[in-house]
Every structure is written in C-alpha cells, then in structure tokens.
Amino acid sequence: MNIILKNRDSIKQVLIRNIKVARIGQLLLLSFLLLATGCIVQFIPETTEDQNLLVVEGLITNQDAPNIIKISTSLPLGGKTDAKPLSGAIVNVTDDMGSATRLFETIAGTYVTPSYFHGYIGRSYTLHIKTGNSSGEHNYESLPMLMKPVPPIDSVYYEKTDIPSPYPNGQTANGAQVYLNTHDPENNCKFYRWEFYETWEFRLPYVVPNNTCWISNNSDMIKIKNTSSFAEDRIIRFPINLVSNMTDRLRVKYSILVNQYSLNEDEYLYWEKLQNISEQVGGLYDITPASVPSNIWCLENPNDKVLGYFSVSASTSKRIFIEDNFKGLFSYYTDDVCIVDTIYNGADIPSLNTFVWIIVNHPLPPPSYVVITRTKGCYDCTVRGTNIEPLFWRDDKKYVQKDSK
Numbered sequence: 001m002n003i004i005l006k007n008r009d010s011i012k013q014v015l016i017r018n019i020k021v022a023r024i025g026q027l028l029l030l031s032f033l034l035l036a037t038g039c040i041v042q043f044i045p046e047t048t049e050d051q052n053l054l055v056v057e058g059l060i061t062n063q064d065a066p067n068i069i070k071i072s073t074s075l076p077l078g079g080k081t082d083a084k085p086l087s088g089a090i091v092n093v094t095d096d097m098g099s100a101t102r103l104f105e106t107i108a109g110t111y112v113t114p115s116y117f118h119g120y121i122g123r124s125y126t127l128h129i130k131t132g133n134s135s136g137e138h139n140y141e142s143l144p145m146l147m148k149p150v151p152p153i154d155s156v157y158y159e160k161t162d163i164p165s166p167y168p169n170g171q172t173a174n175g176a177q178v179y180l181n182t183h184d185p186e187n188n189c190k191f192y193r194w195e196f197y198e199t200w201e202f203r204l205p206y207v208v209p210n211n212t213c214w215i216s217n218n219s220d221m222i223k224i225k226n227t228s229s230f231a232e233d234r235i236i237r238f239p240i241n242l243v244s245n246m247t248d249r250l251r252v253k254y255s256i257l258v259n260q261y262s263l264n265e266d267e268y269l270y271w272e273k274l275q276n277i278s279e280q281v282g283g284l285y286d287i288t289p290a291s292v293p294s295n296i297w298c299l300e301n302p303n304d305k306v307l308g309y310f311s312v313s314a315s316t317s318k319r320i321f322i323e324d325n326f327k328g329l330f331s332y333y334t335d336d337v338c339i340v341d342t343i344y345n346g347a348d349i350p351s352l353n354t355f356v357w358i359i360v361n362h363p364l365p366p367p368s369y370v371v372i373t374r375t376k377g378c379y380d381c382t383v384r385g386t387n388i389e390p391l392f393w394r395d396d397k398k399y400v401q402k403d404s405k
Contacts, residue, residue, distance in 0.1 A: 054140060055083055056296055056308035058127060060093060060119045061261075061315045062147065067093075067113040069103055071129065074307065085109025090130040095123045096144065119312065121149050127296065127310040139299040145312035150192075150262035151184040151233075153318040156240070160326070163245055173328030176243040178256055178320075183234035190233060191263035193271055193313070194223040196241055199390055201252040204381050205333050206359040206371075213385035214393070222275040226268060243322070246330050254322040255392070261313035266295065270309050319392070338378035344369045 058069035069091055072083040085108040093113070094100045103111035119125060127142040158176040180194065199216040223240060227233045240258055243249050263271070273292045298304040338359060343349060344367050349356060357379035360371035377383035 054086070054129075054131070054138075054296075054298075054304075054306045054308075056127070056129070056140075056294070056306065056310060058308075059311045059313065060113075060125050060145075060147070061313055062119045062121055063315055064118050066115070067103075067117065067119075069111045069127065069310075070109055071111065071131075072109050086131065088132070090128075092128045093117075094126050094128065095120075096125075097123060119147050119314075121147050121314050123147055125312045129296075140296055140306060141299055142310040143295045145267075145295070145310060146264060147312045147314055148262040148264060149186075149188065150260055150314040150316055151182060151186075151189055152316045153258060153260050154181040154183060156180050156256070156258050156318045156320045158243075158320070158322055160324070161242070163328075171328050173245040174250075174326040175245050176250060176254070176322055176324075176326070178240045178243065178258075180238045180240050180258060180260075181236050182238075182260060183232070184227075185233075187233040189262050190226065190228045191265060191268035192225045192227070192235070193261045193263055193268075194238075194240060195219050195259045195261075196223075197257045197259070198241070198243075198249070198255065199257075199393075200249040200254040201393070202248045202381065202385065203252055204359075204378065205331075206338070206378065207361075208357075208359055208379050210380045210382050210387050213381035213387050214390055215385040216390070222271055222278060224263075224268060224271045224275065226272075228265075245326060245328050248330060248332060250322065250324070250326045251329050251331070252323075253393075255319060255390075256322075257317055257319040259315050259317045261311075261315050263311075263313060267309065267311060267313075270295070319395075332384075333378055338373045338375055340372050340374050342369055342371050 052073045055072045055074045056069065058067075060067045071086045071089055071091070073086055074083040087105060087108045089105075089111070091103040091105075091111040092100055093103065101113060101117050103113055106112050124144040124146045126144045127140075129140040131138050131140070156178065158178045161175050161177045163173045163175045178196075182192070184190075196219045197216065198219070199214055201212065201214050203212045204210075219241070221241075223238075225235055225238060227235065241256060243254065243256075270292060277292065292307075294306045295309055296306045298306065340356065349358070349370065349372060355376070356372045356374055357376060358370045359373050359379050360369075362369050373379055381387060
C-alpha cells in the first residue's frame with residue numbers, strides 16, 4: 001500500500017491519459033454508429049478486456065437523507081447488460097478535512113451512509129472501494145470531487161398539451177408538459193442536472209376493498225443543461241417531463257418532485273456523453289457505456305476499466321401536484337378487459353378451474369347479481385401499487401393548478 005500511495009500522482013496521470021484516449025474512442029464509436037445506421041446485424045467486436053468490469057453508481061449530497069453507492073460487475077460490450085450486484089465490498093468516503101465514513105451494505109451491492117452523514121458545500125469527497133475474490137484483493141479510488149453550491153429552483157409548472165389521438169374517432173387527447181425555471185444570481189453553477197420522482201393516485205372503477213392506490217416511479221432520463229455560454233446563468237422553460245395520456249397518471253392526481261444538482265464541468269461531460277449513447281441505443285439502462293470514462297480507477301492496475309461515476313452534488317428540490325381535467329386519457333380497467341360474466345339471482349359462481357373475483361355485488365332484488373373477473377388487478381389495486389397513502393399527498397400548499405411562469 002505504501003508503494004501505491006507514493007505513486008498516486010503517476011496513477012492520476014495514467015487516468016487522465018486514459019480519459020483522453022477514451023474521448024477519442026468515443027468520437028470513433030459515434031462515427032461508426034452514424035455510418036452503420038442502415039445495418040441490421042449487430043456487430044460485437046472481439047475484445048481482450050476483462051469480462052467482469054466494476055460498475056459504480058454513487059451520489060453524495062448535502063441533504064439529510066441516506067447516500068447510496070451501488071456496486072456491481074458487468075460485461076463491457078454486447079447489447080443489454082445484466083449487471084450482477086457485488087456483495088462484501090468495503091466502502092468508505094473520505095473528505096478533505098480528514099473525516100472518513102464507512103458505508104453499510106443493506107441489500108446485495110447497495111451500500112448506504114449512516115443516518116448522521118451528509119455532505120457539506122465546499123468540501124471535496126473521495127470514494128474508496130475494496131473488493132476481494134479468489135483472484136485477490138483490489139482497491140479502487142475516485143478522484144476528489146468538490147461539492148459546489150446549487151441555487152434553488154424558481155418554479156416547476158405544467159402546461160396542457162395536445163397529443164395526437166390514438167383513437168380511431170379522432171378524439172382530442174391531452175398531456176401535461178412539466179417545465180422548470182431556475183437561475184443562479186451568483187453566476188457560479190453553470191452546469192446542472194435534474195432527476196424527478198413521480199407519484200400518482202389511481203382508482204379502480206369498481207366497489208372493491210382495495211379501490212384506491214398510489215404508484216411511484218423514478219426518472220430514467222438524463223436531464224442536463226450548460227449555461228456557461230449564456231450572458232446570465234438563467235434557465236427558462238426547461239422541459240422536465242411530458243406526462244402523456246397513454247397511462248393513468250393524470251386520471252386522478254399526479255405529483256412530481258424535481259431534484260436539481262450542481263455539477264463540475266468534468267461530470268457534466270460524463271453525463272453528456274452518457275446521454276448521447278443512450279439516445280443511440282434507446283435507453284439509459286439498455287447497455288453499459290464502456291466508452292464513457294469514469295472518475296474511478298484501480299490502484300493496483302490503473303489501466304483496468306471501471307464503469308460509472310462517483311458524483312458529489314449539492315441539491316435542491318421542488319414538488320408540484322397536478323389535478324386537472326385531461327381529455328382522451330387511457331384506462332387499464334375497461335369493462336371489456338375486466339368483466340368475465342354477470343351472474344344473477346345468487347347462483348353459484350363457477351370456478352372455471354381458475355380464480356375469479358367479485359368486482360360488483362348487487363344483492364338486492366330485483367334481480368340480485370354479481371359481476372366477476374379473472375383479472376386480480378381489476379379487483380385489487382395493490383397488484384399495481386400500494387394502498388398506503390404517501391405522507392406528502394395532502395400537502396397542497398405547493399399545489400400548482402396552472403402555469404406559474
């Protein structure tokens with residue numbers, strides 16, 4: 001370990017050289033993709049790279065919430081990647097003030113900071129990972145990452161937007177385009193990234209015990225913006241999310257929580273390259289982007305490729321609710337999907353060699369009847385969501401009904 005520490009400067013020089021080479025390789029890869037758009041057969045080149053690459057996803061913020069580092073192993077090439085969580089690693093975060101914090105593994109490959117830990121603006125943080133297997137121990141380290149300040153979000157709002165109707169009768173359909181406004185009066189931030197967390201209420205159209213539920217979903221899109229070329233560090237009408245009419249998100253009540261992060265230029269370039277690749281292959285998590293340089297390297301062998309990025313960002317957030325009338329909304333629970341049969345006068349419900357559920361019970365004559373379904377989701381909303389109302393759901397002080405520009 002002493003030899004490794006003495007050669008740390010040379011290790012960082014190798015890392016920087018690898019990043020430059022990877023940038024050239026990225027340009028060559030994009031050129032190849034543009035030339036090969038007409039091809040049908042996927043080309044997977046032969047490679048001598050280690051087939052078990054370390055993948056790191058981690059974010060340290062200044063919020064009083066658990067910070068999570070996910071570690072897995074993955075293949076570098078060849079379509080969609082089946083990452084395997086890496087258990088048993090020793091994971092620590094140190095800062096430039098000499099503090100060290102050990103992370104604890106909660107589930108396989110997921111390491112979480114203690115409840116007392118949160119980052120501080122102006123400090124630099126370094127990630128340390130120690131893994132061990134039959135081939136020996138390996139130590140990994142990130143570059144020190146400075147936590148930059150981030151301005152508050154000025155506003156998050158939505159506007160109704162017309163969407164081409166999927167219905168043959170040409171019925172008008174509406175969606176909700178969610179926008180964000182923000183600015184930094186100090187002109188210091190320059191590089192931004194956003195994530196959102198959406199929650200919506202849905203109700204079954206039948207009188208059943210579990211009739212109302214909620215679904216929550218994390219964003220899987222890369223949302224970034226660079227204002228370094230602007231005269232003023234201000235962002236207006238940045239499109240955060242288009243909530244379409246092809247789900248039931250807007251049928252009852254919808255909420256979106258937007259998190260805004262400050263980035264340094266190197267991390268912004270990382271996300272920008274990742275964004276370009278995800279647009280080429282159709283999704284952020286479809287492949288592991290082996291051509292995007294990381295800020296993490298192996299101390300024993302700096303030439304070993306590591307995937308992912310250790311992020312350190314101050315963050316701020318804003319939530320809005322949408323409860324409005326939208327036309328042409330999709331429904332999962334139409335009668336032709338849910339209803340199997342109507343049984344009158346208290347006749348026995350046939351099992352039909354499968355499970356059936358009563359979704360309508362009308363016991364009073366004339367005549368009494370029940371309506372049955374074979375689809376459990378039409379009887380029990382917890383098949384799709386949870387019947388526990390979120391703690392923030394009745395907090396309508398931040399409710400936004402119309403455009404708040």
